[in-house]
Amino acid sequence: MSTDQLQIKLCEFANSLFGSEVEGWIFRCQRYRSILRAVFCLLAVVGCVIDSAAQDEGGTVSVEATLTASELLQAGSEAFDRQNFAGAEQAWQQLETDFGESEEVKAELLWVRPLLAIAKVAKGEFVEALGLIEASLALAATIPNEIVEQLRFWHGVCLLKAERFVDAQHAFGGFYADESHDYERRMEAMILFGMAYIMQGEFSEANAFFADRVTKLKPGKDSETRGRIAVLQLHALMQAGAHDAALVHLKDWYPKMSEITQLAAFQSLALQLGAHFLDAQAYYKSIEALQRIWPRERLLKHQRGRLLDLEARHTGMKLRKASQDSVYKIEGMITRVRREIENFEEISNFDSALRLRLAMAYQGLERFREAGLVLEDMLGRMADDPIVEQASVRLVQNWMQVQRWDKAVEAADGYVSRFGPEGTENLPTVLFLRADALKSAAKYEQAIGAFAALIEQFPKSDMVPKCRFMTGVCWLNAGDHLKAVAAFKEVQKQHPKHALCEDADYWTGMAWSFEQEHQRCRDHLKNHLRRYAKGRYRGDAEFRRAFCLFAMGAYPGAVEGMRKFAVDHPESGYVDESRLLLGDALGAVGEIDAAIAAYRSVTVQSPRYYEDGQFKIGKALRLTSHHARLRKHFGDFIAQHPSSPRIVEAVYWIGWSHMAEEDVEEARRIYWETIDKHGDDPAIVAVEDILLALPKLYPGDARRELGDALRNLSGEAQNAKRTTLLARIAWAEGQFAQARGSEVSQMAESALLRAARLLDPKVHSARMLADCADARFRAGQLQLAADLYSGLRRWNPRAVEKERAYLGLGRIAQAQEDSAAALEWFGRAAKVAVSRDTIAEALLAKAELEVSLGKHADARSTLDGLLGSQYVDGRSKAQGLLAYGRALEAGGDRLKATAYYQRVYVAYGKHLDLVARAYLARGRALEALSEKEKALEVYQELAARADLEAFDASRDVLGRIKVLSGQGSEGTEVVQ
Amino acid sequence: MRRRMVAILLLLGLALPGVAFDVLKLVDDEVPLKVRVDGLGDTFIVARVAIESDGKTRTEQRTIQLADIEFIDFEIPEAEASLLAAPVPGKLEQLRDLWEAKSKWLGVRRSNSGTVGLEVAEVLLRSGEAAKVDVALATFAAIERGDWDTSRQARAQQGKLRCLLALGRPEEALEEAKRVAETAEDPGILVETRLVMAQAARDRFEAMLEENPKWREDDEVREQVTAEYHDTVDQFLYPCLFHGSLEEPAARGLWNAAEVYLLADDREAAQNCASDLLKLYPDSEFAGKAKALLSAPTAEGAGGH
Structure with a gap:
């Protein structure tokens, strides 16, 4: 809604005042006409000739020339009764023309003149009525007071209409000051006095006047008047440029809005105020104004409800014969509300204008989430229109801004379904944003499809080159480097002059590098550097070319390349990495000192590369047996970086160097010192590595000394309540005992269980948590084990040990007969595991459970995953085949099962225990299929294998062989 | 002449002193009736209807079907108006008695029963005592179900939610909230x-x-x-x-x-x-x-x- 439209509406609301007042006046005049009827009778008595006159319901009165004065008087009166003002005017004017000289008629004309004035007012002829009114008022003494009161009021109105504002104010002022006048009418006059200021453009004066007047009005009795003033005051404040004061006024009146009859006008002004603040970038003020505006339907519903309420009150008041002024007041309100509803209903885009402005205010504050929510709600309620279409585009952009990719996609889909068929100008942009959101959400395949669809639908759009480029980026992220190369090449082929060609060309080279095609990468980037000699990827391309030499093992070339790169591009973000790689390359060609110098040149600005460099120096010194230098190097590192998480690792190597020089005592000293100093800090995980290294310092008989030292330290830690150190010592003891073999496994378990009691998953390492949780599981402490596994998972979501936690939780659930949970955990373990053993163990456990639950198809599917996995070793696959056979048998397909069993001893012959089991299982399956001869063959084959003698299966089949060969009787069961 | 004078005076809008009465508007009748409502049945009311003829007023008892009534504008006694204007905890019993008497008129258009009920329920809710809050909950529920006034129904819905939270029943409050959110205005x-x-x-x-x-x-x-x-x-x-x-x-x-x-x-x-x-x-x-x-x-x- 534009400013002009709002102002027009306000004027219409103001005009409704006049209309209602005219109607009120007409009702009042009915009283006056009863007096006129008495006058008719007098005229009749006087004996004026009365001819008949045809009268119309509307329009003029057909008056014959021979009508008497009383007839003309009556005709005019009756026309007036029927609100045929033109007819009334005609009759009375003819009365004056034909009989105006008569003394009797002159006297009556005094009575007629006021009605004639009102007839003109009712016809909207305010200026013409003015003369009549003033003439009547000049003879006020001869007219009833009630009529004089009305004439004085309408005098003011006519002056207002004639734009004689100052005179109008005099008239209204005088009317208001006369307390004998009707109270409600005086309030009306007061309002019109203020309106005269507005109509003169004296808005500050209007505001001051209304502000003063409103303090003298009473809530309750004067509510309606106060409400009307509130609207006018708001308008005046805004017109005077006092927008801040207008906002205060709006906020002050908002809780009292029920007093405002013309609520829609008030709210429309509030919308205008909000728009003003938005344009002025006073976003909070804009929001404060816009927050106080109701939706269109709510406004209309409220006003319609108010109208019904007023009408019911009106009915009740009339029946209870309330005072006429009260009734007129209600009638005035009814007229205003009704008129306002009619006008407001014509404004169809009120809500969208409101919501869009509110969203823009939030956008101005960079509250993109809030803006998005407002727009989303708006779009869900609005019918399509240009504002809604623009808002839909903004909505997608807002969600992109706050990285809510799912919302962005959803909003884009909404846009497409609403406006897509029309093919709007914004459609390509929206489709691109949708695809971009999918990419950002790592849904690369969907993003690629979306980019492709956009290209197909809008082949000539300027988005197309970017779509092709982004397709390449998606393929890169998805790991399909060759398709990325193809996509980038398509950019250059289809859009050879586009700015993105440089980017596409560079990334083509990178894709070759990711694909490990290093020479192709080098060749490609060489051409790139030639073609784009001043391009923005110069430095990056140089680095990548040198990197490729390194990756190919061409170290001399890599050295040269990295050195040149660092000199040519000292500001590049790859510089520290290049220095690290330079060191590696120099080390590879035996230039140790140069390598060390290169590592030292890595700056602390790249913390990860810096620390890597420091430890590579250590490694170089270690490999060249420069132990003293190594100790100094790491000593300096520890001193310079006391908060580094790798200081204990540095200590480890210092100790190692002492050991290498057979200074075991010094190694021991420094290790114990470090364990004591940092052992209770759970963040320094390397302490655990130092603990694990201790046995090397206590070989053979000295191991007892280690045990004593650990016990002493443990006692001290207990006394000092150094829980983490205590836990670590216990855990380390468990590791030492496990390493010594099965005869001390009980000691190991005991130590680990001791450690488990001290662990806090929130702070302690995943490694300790996993080891101790496993110990608890083995000890049957299922719930305690579950607590540790769960804690490990919660606090170490990226640790490799998470797979052990899932597996453990699966085992626990299985033990507790919660099959659904067990399957869930086994599935998750298989999904996240990086360890071959865990993948196999999880899949096997899952499959076995599925078989036991009768989910044979699921079990086969799980085992298909195991057998097809490149990460699973041979033994696990053999186990998988056995399990597959069992699943097939459980599902009733014994014949197929025999093939799986056979595959075990044919393809995985080195796993003898599994081979023996496979033979046995196949034989039994054949027996169940009544293939006794084949079963016997299998059993005999098993029995003949000397390498399988040690296994139970070999012994067990002997009985079956006897039975099947007729040498024995049934009852000789195979014992598994 | 005297009659004319009376008519003129009436037209001049001088209010005549009168007896308090309710105003009943029938659906199919333009002219509302002055009545005194005596009772309410399931589908009808019993009222004494004022009939004026020849300058005299007499009453006639009638049974009027609720379906035929557009609204009843009840006369609010001053005592009731005072009670509603400033109810205080000590006047809770009066409010409850008033509610008991008026609750049956909840569904009749322009009845203020719902206002009375809301006032009672709010006072009970504010007490914080579980037993009273329970009663408040039931009262709000009755108003939500039966009041003719939709804004009071909405306030009753709000009151119900607050009662459920006050009674420590958040799950029910959530279910209620979801249900209400679908249709509330x-x-x-x-x-x-x-x-x-x-x-x-x-x-x-x-x-x-x-x-x-x-x-x-x-x-x-x-x-x-x-x-x-x-x-x-x-x-x-x-x-x-x-x-x-x-x-x-x-x-x-x-x-x-x-x-x-x-x-x-x-x-x-x-x-x-x-x-x-x-x-x-x-x-x-x-x-x-x-x-x-x-x-x-x-x-x-x-x-x-």
Whole structure:
């Protein structure tokens, strides 16, 4: 809604005042006409000739020339009764023309003149009525007071209409000051006095006047008047440029809005105020104004409800014969509300204008989430229109801004379904944003499809080159480097002059590098550097070319390349990495000192590369047996970086160097010192590595000394309540005992269980948590084990040990007969595991459970995953085949099962225990299929294998062989 | 002549002294009736209808079907008006008696029974005593079901939610909130329902954080927790965005959104919320907490909700 439209509406609301007042006046005049009827009778008595006159319901009165004065008087009166003002005017004017000289008629004309004035007012002829009114008022003494009161009021109105504002104010002022006048009418006059200021453009004066007047009005009795003033005051404040004061006024009146009859006008002004603040970038003020505006339907519903309420009150008041002024007041309100509803209903885009402005205010504050929510709600309620279409585009952009990719996609889909068929100008942009959101959400395949669809639908759009480029980026992220190369090449082929060609060309080279095609990468980037000699990827391309030499093992070339790169591009973000790689390359060609110098040149600005460099120096010194230098190097590192998480690792190597020089005592000293100093800090995980290294310092008989030292330290830690150190010592003891073999496994378990009691998953390492949780599981402490596994998972979501936690939780659930949970955990373990053993163990456990639950198809599917996995070793696959056979048998397909069993001893012959089991299982399956001869063959084959003698299966089949060969009787069961 | 004088006086609008009566408007009749309603049946009322003829008024008892009545404008006795204007805890019994007498008129258009009922229920709810809050709940429910006035129905819905929360029945409050949110139009009820739903979302989010404290690093749960996080914040922002003139719930929602941001370690977003709260609702009870959050960047400003 534009400013002009709002102002027009306000004027219409103001005009409704006049209309209602005219109607009120007409009702009042009915009283006056009863007096006129008495006058008719007098005229009749006087004996004026009365001819008949045809009268119309509307329009003029057909008056014959021979009508008497009383007839003309009556005709005019009756026309007036029927609100045929033109007819009334005609009759009375003819009365004056034909009989105006008569003394009797002159006297009556005094009575007629006021009605004639009102007839003109009712016809909207305010200026013409003015003369009549003033003439009547000049003879006020001869007219009833009630009529004089009305004439004085309408005098003011006519002056207002004639734009004689100052005179109008005099008239209204005088009317208001006369307390004998009707109270409600005086309030009306007061309002019109203020309106005269507005109509003169004296808005500050209007505001001051209304502000003063409103303090003298009473809530309750004067509510309606106060409400009307509130609207006018708001308008005046805004017109005077006092927008801040207008906002205060709006906020002050908002809780009292029920007093405002013309609520829609008030709210429309509030919308205008909000728009003003938005344009002025006073976003909070804009929001404060816009927050106080109701939706269109709510406004209309409220006003319609108010109208019904007023009408019911009106009915009740009339029946209870309330005072006429009260009734007129209600009638005035009814007229205003009704008129306002009619006008407001014509404004169809009120809500969208409101919501869009509110969203823009939030956008101005960079509250993109809030803006998005407002727009989303708006779009869900609005019918399509240009504002809604623009808002839909903004909505997608807002969600992109706050990285809510799912919302962005959803909003884009909404846009497409609403406006897509029309093919709007914004459609390509929206489709691109949708695809971009999918990419950002790592849904690369969907993003690629979306980019492709956009290209197909809008082949000539300027988005197309970017779509092709982004397709390449998606393929890169998805790991399909060759398709990325193809996509980038398509950019250059289809859009050879586009700015993105440089980017596409560079990334083509990178894709070759990711694909490990290093020479192709080098060749490609060489051409790139030639073609784009001043391009923005110069430095990056140089680095990548040198990197490729390194990756190919061409170290001399890599050295040269990295050195040149660092000199040519000292500001590049790859510089520290290049220095690290330079060191590696120099080390590879035996230039140790140069390598060390290169590592030292890595700056602390790249913390990860810096620390890597420091430890590579250590490694170089270690490999060249420069132990003293190594100790100094790491000593300096520890001193310079006391908060580094790798200081204990540095200590480890210092100790190692002492050991290498057979200074075991010094190694021991420094290790114990470090364990004591940092052992209770759970963040320094390397302490655990130092603990694990201790046995090397206590070989053979000295191991007892280690045990004593650990016990002493443990006692001290207990006394000092150094829980983490205590836990670590216990855990380390468990590791030492496990390493010594099965005869001390009980000691190991005991130590680990001791450690488990001290662990806090929130702070302690995943490694300790996993080891101790496993110990608890083995000890049957299922719930305690579950607590540790769960804690490990919660606090170490990226640790490799998470797979052990899932597996453990699966085992626990299985033990507790919660099959659904067990399957869930086994599935998750298989999904996240990086360890071959865990993948196999999880899949096997899952499959076995599925078989036991009768989910044979699921079990086969799980085992298909195991057998097809490149990460699973041979033994696990053999186990998988056995399990597959069992699943097939459980599902009733014994014949197929025999093939799986056979595959075990044919393809995985080195796993003898599994081979023996496979033979046995196949034989039994054949027996169940009544293939006794084949079963016997299998059993005999098993029995003949000397390498399988040690296994139970070999012994067990002997009985079956006897039975099947007729040498024995049934009852000789195979014992598994 | 005398009759004419009376007529003139009437036309001049001099009010005649009269007896209190109700006004009944029939659906198919333009002219309303002066009545004194005596009783209410399931489908009808019994009333004495005033009939004027020849300047005299007589009454006639009639049974009128409710379906034929457009509205009844009940005369409100002064005592009742006074009681409703300023009810105090000591007058609860009077209010309850009044409600008992009037509750049957709930569905009759223009009856003020619902106003009486709401007043009773509010007083009971404010007592904080479980037994009284239970009665308040039932009263609100009756008004929600049977009042002819939709705005009172909305207030009753809001009252029900507050009762359920006061009685420590948040799950029921949530179910109720969801049901109401689908059809409610009254802003007060809408924000209450949304805040109940937002609180439930926050509880779920906090449970997820408890279970997955490093959710941002966890590929398995990140998407799910992120979705719950955003949903929770969105719900808390609803009152400010869509009914921002309701200051208390809007400020409460903003502050809760800030707290959720802090739970997710998004301090900047939390401070943005705090800024908005101070700008838009500087006098709210949450302004102090918002100031503390803005002025201590390294300290947690979260408090209770």
